[in-house]
Amino acid sequence: MGRIVNRFSSDIKTIDTNIPEEWNDLFTCISIVGGTLFAIAYSTPEFLFLVPVLALCFIWIQNYFIKSSSSLKRLLSVSKSPLFQHFSETLAGVSTIRATKGLKDRFIQQNDARSDTIINRYNAYNLDARWLEIRVEVLGAFTVFIASYLSVLSAARLDTSLIGLTLSYALAAVRVASYLVRTVSEVQNILVSVERVDEYSQLPIEAPVETVSWLPPNWPAEGRIVFKDYSARYRDGLDLIVKDISFTVEPAQSVGIVGRTGAGKSSLTLALFRIIEAADSYWARASDPSYAHDHPLTALYSGTHGNGGSIEIDGVDISTIGLRDLRQRLAIIPQDPTLFAGTVRDNLDPFKELSDKDLWEALDRAHLKAHISSLAGGLSFEVTQNGENFSVGQRSLICLARALLRKTKILVLDEATAAVDVETDDLIQKTIREEFKDRTVLTIAHRIKTVMSSDKILVLEKGRVQEYESPKDLLKDKSSLFYKLAEQAGELDKQ
Structure with a gap:
């Protein structure tokens, strides 16, 4: 994150501000030096013979300086990224830092160390510039001496005022x-x-935003999801995180996805939204820039998937759908509910497509209408960055209201109730059962309790499907992995 902030702040500022100014100064200096040399050569033509020698000396000094200064400038730019990253981490965790013994001193030491690195490299860069300045000044003094000496030799044929003009121009030229x-x-x-900015422009891009092939306007109309031998990895060259997954979610079916930490539960969500791509698909291989360069976008819609399998929604392979078209037709309540700076209205309806009546109705169904009504301005209440003036539970309920407004046929809950209290969890589960009964719901569960009422349970283990049956059938089998997870969670006693 620090590198991204650095390049899109410091480096962009340099490109937008410093480069035009330096180019303007460069052309001004070239004009002045050219005019000065012309004036000196006019009064003392002998000086022209020394111009190539002096120019070579200046160029040699400059090239010698550039070798070190460019590296120092690059090191200086790189050293800012860890400091920016440290600032972000400090601001995000300032409450924890203040509350934890010894953590405050540790962060202060890290800040001092990163600041010292920048200062040391900045001082080295300035010392390098002083090295250049001393040598240029010495060479300039030698130039004045030569111009003065030639003027004295030509004193018999030159006017005194012309000699003075030559010397004054020589001093200015230095x-x-x-x-x-x-x-x-x-x-x-x-x-x-x-x-550095160009390096980011050469990074591999995501898949197209819009759909090239025809897509029904009401897609998905049913919400049927089919995973066919699907495998994926976070980046080309890494191990597979989900392996040969195959299962079908019927329309309006609720499926709970459970498994131990690292089993691949959240990876399924990333795959459904195409945050990650099927292994060995075109866009997965395109994460290697050399591949993207040598293999232009010609076979994207050829229907071939390598050995990474596919995901279909209502019979449409999602790899043939533009990212925006796909993601706008799915709804998600994430584990870390996200709110943006702006009003409550902006967070519920960012594109200003719905009436206030619709928004209040959604808030009522999400059990948050009373709280929003009590705030100054109601829907116009200002939400701070990341929604910090709302609790985690309230942010989850706002995301739930947002999902209700989307009216999509598929809803994904990515451990949405993992960080909320039991009361808020019950409210969310009640709303989902009542409001999403005619939609397909995928629930990635942190608490086994939240998926006990699901139509089916998908149990993942080490990236593979271990079990896919109804909760009732799985609990009958005491050797099943779901039975063991439910037993550990203490849910068997409640059945």
């Missing part, structure tokens, strides 16, 4: 030439920012 060399060097150094 200052401008020194600034010119520094400007040329600075232009090359700040191009490091262009190089």
Whole structure:
């Protein structure tokens, strides 16, 4: 995160502000130096013979300087990312840092260490610039000496005022030439920012946003989900996180997805929304830039999937659907409910498509109408960044209201009640049972209790499907993995 913030703040600022200024200074210096050399050459033509020698000296010094200064500039830019990352982590966990003994001193030490790294590299960069300045000034003084010496030799044929003009121009040329060399060097150094931003522009891109092939306007109309031998990994070259998964979710069916930590439960959600792609599919292989370059987008819709399988919703392979078209037709209540800075209305209806009546109705069905009504402004109440002026449970209920407004046929709950109290959990489960009974619901469960009323239970273990039956049938089999999970959670005594 720190690297991204650095490149989209410091580097972009350099490109937008510093580069135009430095280029303007560069052309100004070139014009002044050119005019000055012309004036000196006019009065003392002998000086022209020394111009190539002096130019080579200036260029040699500059090139010698650039080798170190570019590396130092790059190191300076890189060292800012850990500090930005540290700032983000500190702000996000400031309450925990203050409450935990010894953690405050540790974060202060880390901040000091990262700051010292930046300061040390900045000082090294400045010392490098002083090295350049000393040598340019010495070479400039030598240039003035040569111009003065030639003027004295030509005193018999030159007017006194012309000699004075030559010397004054020579003195000015020294200052401008020194600034010119520094400007040329600075232009090359700040191009490091262009190089760093260009690196991000070369990163592999996601799949197309919009659907190329025809898609029914009411898709998905039923909400039938089919996983066919589906496998996926987080990045090309890593191990598979889900392996040869095959199961079918019928329309309006509720399926609870359970398993131990790392079993691949949340990975199914990422796969359904195409945050990750099927293994060896075009877009999975395109995470390697060399592959994306050598294999243009020609076989995306060819129907081939390598050995990564596929996911179909109402008979449509989701790999042939644009990301925006796919994600807009699914609803999710995530484990960490997200709210954005703005009003409650903006968070419920960001595209201003619904009336306030619809919003209040959704809040009522999500059991949050009374609380929002008590706030100053109601729907116009300002939500702070990340919704910090709402509790985790209230944020989950707002996300639930948002899902109700979407009216999609598929709802995914990614451990949505893992961080909320039991009362809020009961409210969410009650609303889901009442309001989503005609929709397909996938519930990734942290508490076994939340999926006991599901039509079917999908049990994952090490990225594979171990069991897929109704809760009643699985609990009858004492050797089943779901039975053991329910026993550990103390749910058997409640049956």
